[in-house]
Amino acid sequence: MREQNVAALVVSLLSNVRYLTGFTGSHGVAVITSSDAWFLTDTRYRTQSAHEVRGFSRIITMHDLWKTIASRRLLGGCRRVAFESEAVTYAQYALFRNAVNRATLVPSRNLVEGLAIVKDAEELASLSRAVEISDRVFLEILPLLRPGVSEREIAAEISYRQRCHGAEGDAFEPIVAGGTRGASPHARASAKAVKSGEFVTLDFGCTVDGYCSDLTRTIGVGRIERGRREAYATVLGAQREAIDVARAGMVASDLDAVARARIVADGFGRFFTHSLGHGLGLRIHERPRVSRLSTDKLQVGSVITIEPGIYVSDRYGVRIEDDIVLTSSGCTVLTTAPKELLIL
Ligand code: ZN
Ligand code: ZN
16 A cells, blocks of 8 residues: 555455455455455345454445445545556446545555465465365266267356365356367357367366366367377477476566477467466466566465467367466476376
């Protein structure tokens, strides 16, 4: 707050509210000033917030939370108030702007995210548990990947099984993309049936205590032609090379460059169309960015994904993704799902 020269901070992005207060519901705002810390929610969450929220004085209201911040004078005489520009709708902003007419509202990003980059032991335990569940579900799903079964059916099985094994829910809607659909990195599961001779890309994750796992594997069904197997070998090689050198202290773009160099050297450079990875925590995509242009410095205790891919339009896609924790000398790979090319 001092860095940004603000006297108060209003946090409304739910993952950040959870990080700061412990609240897991769907409607809540935290207000932090130099002397006070308030948590506001509505009457539906009276009991839940009493159990979950620690370190914040609770305000339960039937009125709009933004209006309540102003009407209860929670900001005191603070002149400059930061809010999360990504988490506030224009309507909320207009309402708040009107209600706190004397304060300057400062749109901010990453005020809380900066604190969340490094995970403590408890956070790592929850995230590791989420990774374990996804790994286990991956093994269970393999026998179901047969010609004729639809992508949606596989996605439904993934969600169902993750919950059965103790996950709160999906970290995001599972991606199941076979054949030419695999060439779209974020294809949603469709009614398309798995076909022999195709790659199927599975990308899914779950949450435990709010912490996300994120796992991608590409599986061959039936006979896979040589060019595709070569692309797979390149992605796997690039992924392993990046994991081998990843460590705290590195600039993220240098890590991206290691995987990218391998893919370029093998002749697939123009088909690797996204970043190498991303930070992972209470949000599925968070800091640090692990991209070609990222100047973020990797830190001990950060969790990132390593997920190079090759996407050849109208033909096929390959992606392999693991979750790793950075240490001063290297990294610990959390993901245990096998990643040699599996042909079913
Ligand atoms: Zn993923
Ligand atoms: Zn990812």
